[in-house]
Amino acid sequence: MSFITVKDLSLRFGNHEVLKDISLQMEEGELITLLGPSGCGKSTLLRVIAGLEVFQEGDLFLDNDDISNILPRDRNVGMVFQNYALFPNMTIFENIAFGLALKKMPKDEIHREVMKIVRLVNLEDQIDYYPHQLSGGQQQRTSLARSLVTKPKVLLLDEPLSALDAKIRKQLQVDIRELQKTLGITMIFVTHDQEEAMILSDRIFVMSEGKIVQSATPAELYAYPKNQFVASFIGNYNILPTNDLKKIDPSFLVENAESTYAIRAESIQLAPSSGEAGIYFSGKLENYTVLGSTIRCMYDVNDVKLSVDLINNKGNLESIQSQGQLFIDRTNIITIEK
Template sequence: MSYITIDQVSKCYSENTVLDHISLLVKNGELVTLLGQSGCGKSTLLRAIAGLTEVDEGSIFIDGKEVTNLAPRHRQVGMVFQSYALFPNMTVFNNIAFGLRMKKMNSRSIKQEVQNMIDLTHLNGKEDAYPHQLSGGQQQRVALARSLVMKPKVLLLDEPLSALDAQIRKSLQQELKRVQKELEITTIFVTHDQDEAMTLSDRIFIMNEGQIIQSGTPTEIYTHPASSFIARFIGNYNVFSCKDFQQMTGNTEFDGFEVAIRPEVIQLSNVDESSMKNKEHYWVLQGRIKDRSMIGNVLRYEIETAKTNVCVDYLHHNVPSFVNGDQVLIHLPKKDCISI
């Protein structure tokens, strides 16, 4: 049963449609991600759930209660922004305690609740520090603790890690996932970063031009993209037109469709018959190494063929020793070529 229901929600600014009759369901305790490029409507949808943006049409339900027209303070929603929005003149303890004091909670209970959050977010020893004395990652933990201490029914996160450097960002992704699972709090996370969405999410909703164009688990979306747009956006797929694919392989089974294949499933070999794969399971093309580049622990080859370029990824320790200009055979596994 759904814990959050978004039913045919629309939002326009003048003639610009930002949300176009969006519907989605989120289960209790799930961490779902709204993923998309800038301007696709994901942050507007998050703000609509929080009550910070009024919708023009549709309904929003949280835990079975319609909240479409409720003020933000009555929705029991916690929101963490990219900017953190900490009070610069308050210590870590007082930033976290602020909402509880507004609720007139007694001081003993406040101390216990804040300490629980400090323990949960690994901020021990920073209770008396001010925001300017903290790293970006520590500030983000304070913002998260300040939202969680209010015990919201739903946690909303609007690109909260995008301002951090790569190493801290990866560490906080794991911390955020740990905290979310430990508290079993229903969470909606907004990002434009595909890797971040894959790391964090139970399910992903991909948005484009104010609509949800595919949803599913990270594995489902990565292995079965619904369109060439998603294939290129989510997994760096090679996408071939039907005509190019037919001319490259002689195969007509994908007639009328584009054909996509992930770069890491393609294999390369030297141009000699003895190294060719079984043609029953592979389509084999000839090409020339055009470029090679390191992407983390992956070496990516860009290979020029008679019709188009093909990208092939290898883990660095398994990489074949090809250099720019080498002639190679490209082996496309038939089972991994999908029509989109």
């Protein structure tokens, strides 16, 4: 059996079914992300694993033990929330040590364990500070350390970085991933940010309306979205019915008239001069936006709107003004479910 197994799990609040026949398996030492829009059930599923919500149907196992009816405090599961939930009247050291003190560990052992984790999260110089004296990133590191110091079997993180500014958030994404690998701890991370999920995860479980609609590695998920929802949620895909694809390339061999196709915006290029094999077509540039390293262009191709992402360099900036010739390698057109 896998380290964590969720089998045929359903949860209702009154007549509203929040989780619908959820099944997933996860190995020890893995970091998975539950990804989806607000209201899809990802945080509820996390709370079920923590024991904070009671489900009506299904099974839940952790390390071969059925934990369905075990109290949260007896599950050996750590949880990090979006709000840091630190005790304002305690120092950083005292906040991190709190869980160990509840276990009545000897003071010298508490000090040793706290200092180990403090070094890992780079808070050595702040251990005598109070929470209000720290930045948001440092407060979240404290919250993370407080959960890790008790050595839980699994650490659950419920959108812990969403309140931070972009620069700190990106750094903490890297730090959490490195910390997880260093400790070998099993983690489940919840987010609605697909880039964050890509950076952090061994595998991603995409959720919609209380169901898991696809699970895969970040690379697999990005390259091969299963259906229209996943394609629209992951990356910047052009989603085209057969008729629209035929307007771009009348010779394209479609599977059937009802098929739906997805094309990543960055897989469409300005037409190369070397005559590579693929689809060449003309489009009218309607507008473009500079997004840092990317130029996002919108083209009209025979009344079909196509989003095209180009590398932001001088050549491309000049070329999009002077030409409307585009190119797609046919292998970058994938069939998806509706």
